[in-house]
Amino acid sequence: MFNCQIFNQVSTHVLTIKNDLQLNSDLQLINKYKSSSLNEYKQAIVLIFKDRGYTNIEIGQLLES
16 A cells, blocks of 8 residues: 555656656757656656657667767
């Protein structure tokens, strides 16, 4: 029960960040991903790329370079 509550809070936080970042360009998101130290922030950016139709391999290549 306790673990489920933590997961729900993290997921809600990630979705909130995702909504805030949604209008950023791909280049802006890549720069924000690289400069961020927060895992939730990075998760939100990955979700945005997935929503935009990028594959996992493409996302990895974008965020790696």
